[in-house]
Amino acid sequence: MKYFCFLVLLFSFTIQAQMQINGIVKDGNSNKALPFATISFDNNQSTITDVDGKFSIQLKANNPDFKVSYHGYAPEINITTKSVVFYPIYLYPLVGAANDTKKNNASTATAIIKKAIAQKDNNNPKSKLKSFEFKSYNKIIVSAHPDSLVSKVDSIFIAKKDGLVFKKIDSTKFKFKEAIDAHHLFLTEKVSQFQFKDKSLKETILGTKMAGLKQPIYEVIGFNLQSFSVYDNKYELFETKYKSPLSRNACASYDYNLLDSTTVSGRDTYMIHFKNRKKSKTSGLEGVLYIDKNTYAVAKAVMRIKGVLDISGTHEFEYVPEDKLWFPVSKKFKIVKGKNDDDIKILGGTIQFDGDFEDNLSTREKQPSDFVYLSSHTDNFDFRFNQPVTVKKSFISIEIKDNALNKPTTFWTKFRKDPLDVREEKTYTALDTFFHKKRLESKIRFGRKVINGYLPLSFFDMDLRKLIRYNNYEGFRLGFGGVTNERFSKTFKIDAYAAYGTKDGAFKYHLGSAVRVGKFSNSWIGASYTDDLREIASSTFAIDKIPFKIYDPRPINISTFYNYTSWATYIQTAIIPRTESIWELSRSTIMPKFDYAYNLNGRLYNNYQMTTAKVSLQWNPFSDYMQTPSGRIEIEKRFPKFTFQITQSLPKILDNDFEFTKFDFKTEYEKKYLNGQKTNLLFQGGYALGDVPLTHLYNISPNNITKETVIQRITFAGKNSFETMYFNEFFSSEYAFFQFKHSLNRVKLFSKIKPSLVLVSRMAWGNLDKQEQHVGLNYKTLNKGYFESGIEFNQIINGLGLTAFYRYGPNQLPKFEDNLAIKLSFVLNIGL
Incomplete structure (x- = not known):
């Protein structure tokens, strides 16, 4: 029995030693909270109130007395802790001295901070x-x-005509x-x-x-x-x-x-x-x-x-x-x-x-x-x-x-x-x-793969982006592809895909392999063969990671492609601090799938050979990186980020037809605010020297189809594309592009309709040298500039939204409705 009493006594001491008290300190006259007031206990413990005047402390001693003090206020002393766990405490300003004390405190504090x-x-x-x-x-x-x-x-009850039903x-x-x-x-x-x-x-x-x-x-x-x-x-x-x-x-x-x-x-x-x-x-x-x-x-x-x-x-x-x-x-x-x-x-x-x-x-x-x-x-x-x-x-x-x-x-x-x-x-x-x-660890691995666009199948990750797509030239593009994963090998990988267009009736395919030569730098040496299509004059960076999208809206409307069959060898590495880069050597046969020829010295080239060397590098000087046993991760994505790319044709090597050099540059800036708003800035430019056919120039990402009415032109909006610019309307050998986006907080329109509001402005300038050498398409240049602004109402219902853009400035069209583009948007929120 005495041991039982001892345990009960010991338990009660334990409870008392771990006693936690809470409280709030307020101005006795205004009832406003006093932030960072000092609470001092006679057992040498102390704490301060937070910005709401609240405090919480775990006491080490049994019922110690405490006092509360705040500059310019009479202190509250000898408060004894009892069984009460919440203490509302009111302090009163010192009579006749409150304003002077506050002013003197602020002046003294500022002087101390300056020192x-x-x-x-x-x-x-x-x-x-x-x-x-x-x-x-x-x-x-x-x-x-x-x-x-x-x-x-x-x-849980639901409302019915007859009342609430369980x-x-x-x-x-x-x-x-x-x-x-x-x-x-x-x-x-x-x-x-x-x-x-x-x-x-x-x-x-x-x-x-x-x-x-x-x-x-x-x-x-x-x-x-x-x-x-x-x-x-x-x-x-x-x-x-x-x-x-x-x-x-x-x-x-x-x-x-x-x-x-x-x-x-x-x-x-x-x-x-x-x-x-x-x-x-x-x-x-x-x-x-x-x-x-x-x-x-x-x-x-x-x-x-x-x-x-x-x-x-x-x-x-x-x-x-x-x-x-x-x-x-x-x-x-x-x-x-x-x-x-x-x-x-x-x-x-x-x-x-x-x-x-x-x-x-x-x-x-x-x-x-x-x-x-x-x-x-x-x-x-x-x-x-x-x-x-x-x-x-x-x-x-x-x-x-x-x-x-x-x-x-x-x-x-x-x-x-x-x-x-x-x-x-x-x-x-x-x-x-x-x-x-x-089996959550396996599900986490599965989820990571799917978020990045792959479905893990034992030793092989199937590329979900290759399954089905649509564009105006191929029709439905049906395919299958992927890459071997770490279960197959951590030092060797094989990637491949095959696709078939229901409208053009042609097969496309790719086969590549690579071996890792540096674990810390994640360096790979690889080679590949590709026979596929690509949009003409598209501004692409080899180092860009292609994000996984359930749908990719912009290619749906594209009808002008070129076929390329290409042998390539490359080195991909992150050996340079805070960079990722691809160094590539390729030999390609280019065949435009539209009425076009390039006139060089009186000869019309309907298809041509290109042997090129390319360096594509992304530099993130302000980001922080983590080196893990399985690779390097950009753990803190800080902005701005910079992407550089140089493409140089190699004259007289493997029947190369043209001599040219291309310089491409991109920088991105993003700022997130704690209230949920976000600002995005994007600047991109390119400059091509020499004899460059239209297929490899710049089109500044148009995304508007040539139809008579606004309703007929309704399609899905892209992320960084000009929604009011018609396909094949402008081409450039040099250009500069700027985009501003600001995402506001979601706005409640109805009980379950809370769209995300985004303000967008885009502008571009460009020029085209040697216009007389491009035979076939009719086009304009951007030497007077191009401007559009709009608003996006995203995620109105189940991810679907609505956008509206207007074209203005020197390239504005005579009819009002031709300058207006209304598009659908789709944003998938996966909680990342």
């Missing part, structure tokens, strides 16, 4: 130290607080609560070594594991949740960059307020609240900087964004006396649901927040996803400063060692700061069992 900015180079580890390295342990959890959830079974039992909430009580929804861990030298920081992952998966999802591992440094001019939070409160001109964008003075690691610091001056919904960063009173370095930082997602990042530092430096020792990151109208999926759907779009939000019943959160915690250790550091392949931001995926238990025991708790241990067990039972 901190001036001392950045002396305090930033990446500027002050020549080199450093350390290890880190990171754990990411997707979960929910069990106490926040209601366990119940709902009855349809089914919905046990979603009950099952969710049951699962969350036992384990988390997702858990991953990693141990890394960070090395800094020559202004470059590289992460080498020594060990990683992800609950349920033998091979982790590398994109999740490489996801950048928050910046390493708080001193950079741009601070990154959840892959969105904001102007840092310590950037060179930050005082013009932020308001600062001195909250309090406190100690961090035994040193006196200022607590300074900062807030972006913008009043929009996505107003930028807000948070608190703890500034060392002596060195004006950052001793702690709290960054917060509140919008469609509520995101917070905390940086903890430790003072290193011998180097007179505050160095980061830990990071915390958390995402919870904000106010979002549409469903939001992040980390590839690992975490989802349901939208709030209801007619009356106050009556909306909370769903399980409303309580889901993502939490990341990183601890740094084993520091070495200004000692010799060797950083191999520094252009790779993250490298995963080949043996990182199968680390023993002793490895994790050694590097975890705290052992896994019972709930975390059960997460591994539960998800391993669940993934194995549902």
Whole structure:
């Protein structure tokens, strides 16, 4: 009996030691929340309120007293924690001093920040130290607080003429609560070594594991949740960059307020609240900087964004006396649901927040996803400063060692700061069992292949893009093709396809093979033979990856092609940092499938031979790359991106008929906003020198058919094509093309109709040399420019949408309706 009483007593102590209290701090007069007020307990624990004035803390002692303080307000002291778990606390401004205090605090805070900015180079580890390295342990959890959830079974009714009729039992909430009580929804861990030298920081992952998966999802591992440094001019939070409160001109964008003075690691610091001056919904960063009173370095930082997602990042530092430096020792990151109208999926759907779009939000019943959160915690250790550091392949931001995926238990025991708790241990067990039972790892592999346009069939991946297509020349193009996969060989591959056109009655085919000669650089040497069709004057880059589309709308309307039979050999490699390139040598026979001849020195060429050398290179200087055991991944696609291509004919080699050179260039820029909007910019140009037949010039991607009325011209819109430009209307030997797109938030028209609104403008200029040498087609040139603008209403019903474009400027046509193009659009949302 005494042992039972002892266990009960011990259990009660455990409950008390883990007691969590929550509260909110408000202005007693205005009832407005006081962000970043200080809550101090007499057991030396402390916390601050968030931007909504709320706080939450796990207490280590039994019922400690605490006080709440805020500059310009009378403090609330000697509050005793009891069985109450939520404390509404009201502070009152000091009589007659509130405005003066606020003004003085702001002035003092701004002066402190200016000194901190001036001392950045002396305090930033990446500027002050020549080199450093350390290890880190990171754990990411997707979960929910069990106490926040209601366990119940709902009855679903549907409306009929006679009233509500029972349809089914919905046990979603009950099952969710049951699962969350036992384990988390997702858990991953990693141990890394960070090395800094020559202004470059590289992460080498020594060990990683992800609950349920033998091979982790590398994109999740490489996801950048928050910046390493708080001193950079741009601070990154959840892959969105904001102007840092310590950037060179930050005082013009932020308001600062001195909250309090406190100690961090035994040193006196200022607590300074900062807030972006913008009043929009996505107003930028807000948070608190703890500034060392002596060195004006950052001793702690709290960054917060509140919008469609509520995101917070905390940086903890430790003072290193011998180097007179505050160095980061830990990071915390958390995402919870904000106010979002549409469903939001992040980390590839690992975490989802349901939208709030209801007619009356106050009556909306909370769903399980409303309580889901993502939490990341990183601890740094084993520091070495200004000692010799060797950083191999520094252009790779993250490298995963080949043996990182199968680390023993002793490895994790050694590097975890705290052992896994019972709930975390059960997460591994539960998800391993669940993934194995549902064969989810195989389904993930299957899904990855399908998203990229392939259907895995044992050792062969069937290319879904080859099955069926349609155009005005071939009619229905029926085919089959694909490539051998990693189960066949990781160092050798064979690709092939065959197709038949129902209208032209001709077969087309391709056969190629390649061998890998470099694993790290993903270098392949290959050769191929192709007998197929291609659109005339199409502006293509060999290095471009062809995206998988269920349908490809633009080729449907094309009727002018040329046949090419080609032998080619190539090298494909990523050996140059932050690039991918193809180096190709080919010999082709070209046969136009329309009435055309090229006049060269009085001879008309209806078909001709071309022997060419081509270099096609894509350079992504601002992107970050991860090297994995299975290849290199672009984990952070940053813009702008640049694509270059040079094509040179080789005179007097293998009966080459023409001498020419082509230069092609493309750059893309994309900016995503946290409120869901997005801006895309595209600039593309080409320049051809020498004798170049029409088949290999430029047509600037027209997508309008020659029909009498607007209704007859309704087809599907393309992605980057001129919707009002008629096929074969313009040709150029040199051109420049610019496109602007801005995607707005979805607009609710009716209960289930919420189209995505996109504003689009396109313009192009061009010229055609040696016009007299092109015999056959009638065409115009673009030397006066071409302009069109329009609007897209995408995803109105089941992915279908409607677009409208108008042509204006020097090439505007006399009839209004001839300048107007109305098209259908189709957008497949697969949650990526």
